Amino acid sequence: MPVQCSSCTKKRAVLKRPKTGHSLCKDCFFWAFEEEVHQTIVSARLFNRGETVGIGASGGKDSTVLAHVLKVLNERYDYGLKLLLLSVDEGITGYRDDSLETVKRNQQQYELPLKIVSYEELYGWTMDAIVKQVGLKNNCTFCGVFRRQALDRGAMMLKVDKICTGHNADDVAETVLMNVLRGDIARLRRCTAISTASEGEGAIPRCKPLKYTYEKEIVLYAYFKKLDYFSTECIYSPNAYRGHARTFLKDLESVRPSAIVDVIHSGETLSVKEGVKMPVQGTCSRCGYISSQALCKSCVLLEGLNRGLPRLGIGKHHRLHGKILAQQPLTQQEERKLKAIDF
Amino acid sequence: MCQVDEEYNGHLEKISLPTLSKKCVKCKDGTAVLIIRVGDAFCRDCFKEYFIHKFRAMLGKNRVIFPGEKVLLAVSGGPASSSMLSQVQEGLSRDAPKKLRFVPGIVFVDEGGACGLSVEERQRAIAQLESIFREKGFPYHVVHLEQVFSLPGSVLEAVSSAPEQPGSSYKAAVDQFIQNSRGEHGLMEPSVEDAESGFAQLSTQDPTYPTEHRLALERLLASVRTLTAKEDLLQTLRQHLILHTARVHGYTKVMMGDSCSRLAVKLLSSISLGRGASLATDTGFSDTRYGDVVIVRPMRDYSSKEIAFYNRMFNVPSVFIPGLDTKTPEKASIQRLTESFVTKLQADFPSTVSTIYRTSEKLHSARTPQSAITDLTSKCLLCMCAIDTNTEEASAFNAILVSERLSQSGLRETAPHTQAQALPTESPGQCCSSGGQGQGCGSGDCCSSAQSSVTPDLKGLLCYSCRLTIKDMTAVETLPQYIMTEAEKRQRRLRMKMEISEFLLDDEESGE
Ligand SMILES: [Zn+2]
Ligand SMILES: [Zn+2]
Ligand SMILES: [Zn+2]
Numbered sequence A: 001m002p003v004q005c006s007s008c009t010k011k012r013a014v015l016k017r018p019k020t021g022h023s024l025c026k027d028c029f030f031w032a033f034e035e036e037v038h039q040t041i042v043s044a045r046l047f048n049r050g051e052t053v054g055i056g057a058s059g060g061k062d063s064t065v066l067a068h069v070l071k072v073l074n075e076r077y078d079y080g081l082k083l084l085l086l087s088v089d090e091g092i093t094g095y096r097d098d099s100l101e102t103v104k105r106n107q108q109q110y111e112l113p114l115k116i117v118s119y120e121e122l123y124g125w126t127m128d129a130i131v132k133q134v135g136l137k138n139n140c141t142f143c144g145v146f147r148r149q150a151l152d153r154g155a156m157m158l159k160v161d162k163i164c165t166g167h168n169a170d171d172v173a174e175t176v177l178m179n180v181l182r183g184d185i186a187r188l189r190r191c192t193a194i195s196t197a198s199e200g201e202g203a204i205p206r207c208k209p210l211k212y213t214y215e216k217e218i219v220l221y222a223y224f225k226k227l228d229y230f231s232t233e234c235i236y237s238p239n240a241y242r243g244h245a246r247t248f249l250k251d252l253e254s255v256r257p258s259a260i261v262d263v264i265h266s267g268e269t270l271s272v273k274e275g276v277k278m279p280v281q282g283t284c285s286r287c288g289y290i291s292s293q294a295l296c297k298s299c300v301l302l303e304g305l306n307r308g309l310p311r312l313g314i315g316k317h318h319r320l321h322g323k324i325l326a327q328q329p330l331t332q333q334e335e336r337k338l339k340a341i342d343f
Numbered sequence B: 001m002c003q004v005d006e007e008y009n010g011h012l013e014k015i016s017l018p019t020l021s022k023k024c025v026k027c028k029d030g031t032a033v034l035i036i037r038v039g040d041a042f043c044r045d046c047f048k049e050y051f052i053h054k055f056r057a058m059l060g061k062n063r064v065i066f067p068g069e070k071v072l073l074a075v076s077g078g079p080a081s082s083s084m085l086s087q088v089q090e091g092l093s094r095d096a097p098k099k100l101r102f103v104p105g106i107v108f109v110d111e112g113g114a115c116g117l118s119v120e121e122r123q124r125a126i127a128q129l130e131s132i133f134r135e136k137g138f139p140y141h142v143v144h145l146e147q148v149f150s151l152p153g154s155v156l157e158a159v160s161s162a163p164e165q166p167g168s169s170y171k172a173a174v175d176q177f178i179q180n181s182r183g184e185h186g187l188m189e190p191s192v193e194d195a196e197s198g199f200a201q202l203s204t205q206d207p208t209y210p211t212e213h214r215l216a217l218e219r220l221l222a223s224v225r226t227l228t229a230k231e232d233l234l235q236t237l238r239q240h241l242i243l244h245t246a247r248v249h250g251y252t253k254v255m256m257g258d259s260c261s262r263l264a265v266k267l268l269s270s271i272s273l274g275r276g277a278s279l280a281t282d283t284g285f286s287d288t289r290y291g292d293v294v295i296v297r298p299m300r301d302y303s304s305k306e307i308a309f310y311n312r313m314f315n316v317p318s319v320f321i322p323g324l325d326t327k328t329p330e331k332a333s334i335q336r337l338t339e340s341f342v343t344k345l346q347a348d349f350p351s352t353v354s355t356i357y358r359t360s361e362k363l364h365s366a367r368t369p370q371s372a373i374t375d376l377t378s379k380c381l382l383c384m385c386a387i388d389t390n391t392e393e394a395s396a397f398n399a400i401l402v403s404e405r406l407s408q409s410g411l412r413e414t415a416p417h418t419q420a421q422a423l424p425t426e427s428p429g430q431c432c433s434s435g436g437q438g439q440g441c442g443s444g445d446c447c448s449s450a451q452s453s454v455t456p457d458l459k460g461l462l463c464y465s466c467r468l469t470i471k472d473m474t475a476v477e478t479l480p481q482y483i484m485t486e487a488e489k490r491q492r493r494l495r496m497k498m499e500i501s502e503f504l505l506d507d508e509e510s511g512e
């Protein structure tokens, strides 16, 4: 028996919205989906007319849908934004090759300028080369740290005012849960923010227009719009906490579909006691990027790679920062500790 | 997308069972019988000392229970609350100055009617508990869940307590107490008499409840579609019964036996249920949401493992009574799912519970504006926490309202591809459109039209999370009368406030 669309009450429904449970026809779903992103952009005042906005494009579903929707909304509502795609080439054979091809196709389809920044050009190291030195166990640390800066540096080259990323509601809810499991109160408080203001010189404001969009609806949207995306998770597994949080969130969603938004609501409304210490943000004395230490994470990692001491960036070796900055040699004992790495 | 955007590289602490050392780490003499934390092997005596000390230390540190104060112990029969009961007894039987100096009573809420227990099973459980309570010599109150159908509306009125200044007033109370006890020999004695007269009163009380209330409870539970909402509602009703019992008998504190393992689960399930704003109230040591009666959680430093060890070693009796989610599958409810998630994670990573628990200590309860004490409409009708739906425009709460509105017929204000600018701002605090149908409050005049209905719309009177619970109900009117009466009262007040809103000077800000 065909179900009628609950919105237009005329056409046949083709899907049941994971977020609200309503049955909608294709057009009404597209409209609701886009309108919701528009509402988010307007109510959170994410952009100002005339701004250049870099869309962090990985070729995956989230950023592909984000690029598409932003392009549509920019025209429909005349935001007056200059949109461009920003991609990072980590230098992972077989992973990025295909996804970058997708981004390049998106560039043509959406007629948006594209800038690809590679780890190799920024840091002198590809992820493949890093994996050779640090092994598979710790490479996510490198990848994550480098990627964050790579987007910023790419954005700076292109004189971008804001970066937006494809983080969706599931990602945000998952992060809330993960920070509770880790007891990371500072991140717990920050992680539901829809945008980060510019903190220091090295960082460009970032925002998440898909913050309230369910991952499942992103897939539905891409499916019905026949959007071309590259569906591969990073070949390196996410960290343990995130893995647990993700599984838990999926289970919560299956018990009560609103749980994703409910967790975000919790994150947005919880309040942290005054007097709980929050790390102070400063800048890296080598590259100027935001950092709570004398050296930013990526400079430490790079130093470790370049000196053949990969452990330098993995453990907590803050007291060595002074030595590194002053380009002093490390003691033999220090070297021994930093060299050993388990694969 | 790749989720390694953060620099999380702290490795999870893997379980590592230390080899059992032969000697107690504390007295270095006794034979170790158990290991509390990694490396802490205790002998029997030292464990007892440690356990007892922890209880006193928790009360001593927080200093909220005054000497001579009447304290109601909420005992469910489970290990944690039974252990709490034994700790109170222990503390009262000690010699001064280590003696606890409050006046205890016990409340047990019989929820058998909600959990599918037969009359005989319920009576058996109550009889078992009564024999434990009698042995303690404290007055006790057995309350049946069915009694929610005879609660007065006043339960939901938060009574403002005298302004508390922990340091000074506590000290004054102690001084007062010491003076009093010098005169009359041992102020504790009357409590024993109290206990006896209490028995007399209570044992003659008819233990049954009218059939109509039993049926009303059945109807209520049948109208709740999900176990998640059932558990939530049961928790709310239980709290109301305990609160009422405390008020009627003059108790000003209620002790709940939540262990740190329990609180970790509660914290995570509260987050999952959208109760972020009330986390500190739900899981902190003291919970002041009711105003005149303060809930305290003195067992919050104990893990369920420690409690189980103690109870077994020192023969603390507990009574197993099946609950709503006993023997339900893992994904039966959010609460149940969270419990099994935390338990499993704890088995692999022993720091899980303590990490989550520590999070709870860093949280703060959303501050209730000054006016909230007199203006009940700013507190949730059900859980009595501050209403958390007055969010910013860009918020999860508004996002879901937008989604619901956009997915429904007739509520679509603009056709696709038209130049609609920012949609009208939601004013969630005043939203009172029909509750059952889950309609958003899009048009500004909905509030005036939906008023005459027999069933008051509860949504506008509830916090985010209690809205979810009510949303899972098919017949809101099956809720006990005291809730419906109070809802109508608050709605009238809200409407009044709206009519005169333009003449009211906003005092919320100046109040802080
Ligand atoms: Zn339709
Ligand atoms: Zn740096
Ligand atoms: Zn010992």
Ligand SMILES: [Zn+2]
Pocket (backbone or CB within 6 Å): B380, B381, B382, B383, B384, B385, B462, B463, B464, B465, B466, B467
């Ligand atoms: Zn509530």
